[in-house]
Amino acid sequence: MGKPRVAIFDFACCEGCQLQIANLDEDLLNLIELVEPVEWREAMSEKAGQIDVAIVEGSITRAEDEQRLKEIRQRAEILMALGSCATHGGVNKLRNRVPLEEAQRIVYGASAGMPHLQSGQVKAVHEVVPVDLKIYGCPIEITEFSRIIRELAAGRTPFVPNYPVCVECKLRENVCRYEYNEICLGPVTRAGCNARCPSNGMWCFGCRGPVDHPNINAAYDVMAKYGKTVEDLVGKLELFCSGEERIRG
Amino acid sequence: MAETVNIQVDHITRVEGHGNIVLRARDGHIEKLEWQVPEAPRFFEAMVKGRSWQDIQTVVSRICGICSVSHSLAALKAVEAAFGMEIPPQMQRLRLLCHYGEQLESHSLHLGYLVAPDLLGQKSVLPLIESHPDLVRAVMKAHSTGNRWMEVIGGRMTHPVRLKVGGFTKLPTEEELVSLRTLLEECLPALEVMADALHDLADRLPDFRRETEYVALVRPGEYTFYEGHIGSTDTEETVPPAQFEKVANEYVSPQSTAKWARWHRESYMVGALARFNLNGEYLLPRAAATASKLGLEKGNCNPYWNNIAQMVECVQVVEDGIRLIDALLEEGLDEQSRTVPVTPRDGEGAAAVEAPRGILFHRYRFDSRGFCIGANMCIPTNQNHANIQKDFEKLVPEILDRDQEEIRLMLEMLVRAYDPCISCSTHYLDVTFV
């Protein structure tokens, strides 16, 4: 069996997640021992046909992008959603809170009506085509990404935690942000980042999206204990997960 | 001479974001020549509306993965301006240090992974691993140094977490600064390898000139990235960041989702070459030596040479980074000044920083509780789009007699020279500020 042929595709996003792949630097050499990159617009000029693994970054915002994504799905054996924008819409979905015309008016003013500025509701990748594997984070963590690639290459189901960030945060012995009277989304957010933000003195803002069954009602009820309002909490939850049903109390 | 030239590059590769090149010419007559930006619009200005001041940086950092530190810094400075805050000088210097890491990371990525393949006649960096292993290793060294640098100061390679309104959420330890300093020292030889390679390949950069206006931050006596006023090669007058709209007159072009900008002329250029043309005399010794070795002089108006200016800046930021670290270690990090308290208030603030690709502006307005009621961001690549188009219009007639493939490559290389960051350029100046 030859090396799996891998292609990377981007949709609406900051391209920070594919940048993380470039950030592997020396490990890129190890990576290409395991897989064969065949298409990657940001780094190479080649185009490929049939592929084993399609890595898709970004949210889907326009009809033409849905079409492009469906074509990618057809060409790919395995489709991997890379990063928050792809796995659950990420910050892009904040846009869905405002009616499109208003968003266009805010950003493009009087020129908003121009046809190429049209954009539909923001969607995560799985809302358009079936997704085989999600790699969470904004941006993804390269250590996690490279581990998952190795696990896939070794033929095993990648380990993706379904426990909250608090687990990793505790293991790193951080002072809990709630002790500073801050709202931290760690208790409802999927781990895997090694509690990067709390370890850097910042609350968790939920970029990896919720665990399978977040106890969101607890989060709402607990706010009073910290002198916070539900509005404060919702403001935080919305940043990366405004499209998630599971975060609504 | 090709009778008809028909070039349609959909989604030019090896640039960040989506851009198209269209050229149709018949019998030496250009029918259509366009630099198009079809990137999906993302509406960040709408996204930050209604968000708390605490979350602005987190959101706008996501405008661009490659210049997330620049966006973060522009946002923090603008929010702090709106709330009338003073940031302690040491924290300003730490921020600058983080900002330098991004310049190195972005420039080395661009030069090594995106431009080098053009100069060496390849489609990607992959074949270079075999053919030019030393160069590739040097690029990886420089690139990973930039990343590690941002991680040490900002807490992450992309989308920094420690930068916050009022200062930092956490400071690096002195040991971390010491080992960062070692990394930077070790990076200098790698930069030399890159500069030598660029020196040998410089004659493959097309010989093309077009006078234009160059715009960048200026500050007396400094090759500045983080502070200063807006300067131009067309005028002695400088404009404070708070009035950036005077400079970046943006308009929507039918050929792009991103916006275009003009100031004294119909277009201007921002980025490494602009910074060099305005501030070149303030380079530190090593960087200045690199510039003269590569033959870069003030007044250069070959946009392809933006790549050379980026190389010079890599040396500059590492050199100044070492100097900054020495100063910080000398005075000791002051945990007391890590952060100043924030009192949100009804107000408006704007700021400018030099992103790797050029000058970047942010403006926000807040209500009395510190919720954002209006925002505007003006991104370097937007400011360059019109200039790219104008370059196209001068360049194509000069080369129309060449082979179609060669024309295509030269146009692509021109676009790449600007290192356009299209994903962040899809924003629009909201002239009627909401």
Next chain:
Amino acid sequence: MRTMLQSEEQTLEDIYRPRPATVVRVEDMTRTEKLFELELDSGEPLGHMPGQFVEVSLAGIGEAPISISSSPTRGRRFELVVRRVGSLTRALHHLKPGDKVGIRGPFGTWFPVDTDLRGRDVIFICGGIGLVPVRSAIQYVVDNRTDYGHVFILFGARTPADRLFTDEYEQWCSPGEVTFLETVDKRDARWTGAEGVITTLIPCIRFDPARTVAVICGPPVMYRFVIVGLKERGMAEENIFVSLERRMKCGVGKCGHCQINHIYVCQKGPVFRLSEITDLEEAL
């Protein structure tokens, strides 16, 4: 109290280190199950009792608890039957004769073939893959046939295609005094046997509850119903043995995953006497 801590010189074996073993034979059983015959590289017999399990390891993939499906009476080699459900089991399904695996164990308790079962009538009730560990006890009984009374084997599979060990039934029954009944949850075109859940077989057999011991193994949902069925026929909890499955990691009573209330299944199980666990609300 601190004996082991004090004995600085004495170093113990590593309970987490697998022993190398070699795959001797692989046999397809159903769409999702394969049988592996294995041999420890040391040449020693595994030294297990029917009902015990081993931790099977593949480096880089992980470990999984798998019941030993063959009886120790059948020689040095041992057999495992593996259902493909996840990472490790999928990787095992790729193995060919000559490939290596790591083995820890045998671990856990066993069906009391030499005590409670001996001299009594025995009912084996198995659902699906539950037949895998029980087959070891069936072989043991068959190989020591005179030590036991009448043997009943009740087996239920989801569909005819999911039946296991089909070519062995004849051998199991050949010594005589064996009642073998089968059912499937859902018949197919060719199936002429019984259709229905396994509990429907219990009323079909006649036994004396006072002289009989029952052994049950199957999916979590099966136990309650079968137990009710047996109790209705007058069986006492002391004479019913169940083999339970739980999430397991270490297999040696440390990692905590397999706990049923206070009991570590890998230590006090997987085989339990029903009367010992009926008041554990997490057991069944």
Next chain:
Amino acid sequence: MSVYKLNMEQLRNWVGRLIAERPVYGVRQKDERFVFGRLKKPEELRLDYDVTILPPKKYILPTRENLLAYQPGEHYESLWADEPFVLLGVHPYDFVAIRQLDLLFEREKPDEHYLRRRRAATIIVADVERASDNVFAGCVGTAVVKDAFDGLLTRVEDGYLLEVRGEKGEWLASLLESPSPANAAELSRRNDVWENNRRRLRKHELKVPPEQLGDLLRRSVDHPLWEEKARLCYSCGSCNLVCPTCYCFDVRDESDWSLDKGVRYRVWDGCLLEDFAMVAGGHNFRPTRAARYRHRYYRKGLYVPEMIGELACVGCGRCITACTAGIANPVEVYNRLQEEPHEDDAAE
């Protein structure tokens, strides 16, 4: 047994000599709280700490511990850590917890990975100087320990008393410069510290006598409290992870880029986490938050005591602080079970 008196300077010098001899893990400040960490110089040591975020068990059962290295061909090699080290400033309740782990890792199938680290440890207990917000060690008999340690430090006015025991203790004493034995008055002051700590380390008052807890729990399986509390439970496992007596772990493999070389390691796990009892195919043997929540209180109060004869909560109060939902206080739970007997139970 010998007890020495150390003034502050002697203490500092002694710690300096320990650091020169072996890795020393002691208590340091981290932001507004305290943690155990490798000491580089004696000045970093903070014996006046209240409680550390994670218990010192992390040096004997590390948060992530490599167990085996594997090579191609199913070749496994045990990875041992037996370099001697010093654990300095362990509070009595944490020491009791370590002794419980000793029993649990020794019993039935002894865990040599644990035992080697444990043997390599020289443990210096320090009596509590500052009570943490939630400590209740006084209620569960862990405010003071009198044996099994290698060294015991107790603050007296102008310095510390150091008691040493056994071979490791002798080694500790051998590093003292001009050791002077404690006098009777100092010893009696140490008794006062102990008396005082037994009384004062009671920020919560457990009303159930520890020996009756088992029976109380046996009666409380269906108590409505479990549901009531678990409604707010995030299943975040924080209460498990900070607990000095919790020891559940997960085992995972991680290969390097070659894919066939790597390590098998264990990491701390928690029974409150949703997937803790989940098996392939999706069946979860402890599917509800309430069942998982209850399991922890049963482990502390009934299951582990059945195994080793001691209450498996040492009253450090860490879980109370760590639970952002504010529901993890064992004292409150046990008291409520006692004070509000479940109707069904009352009927019995």
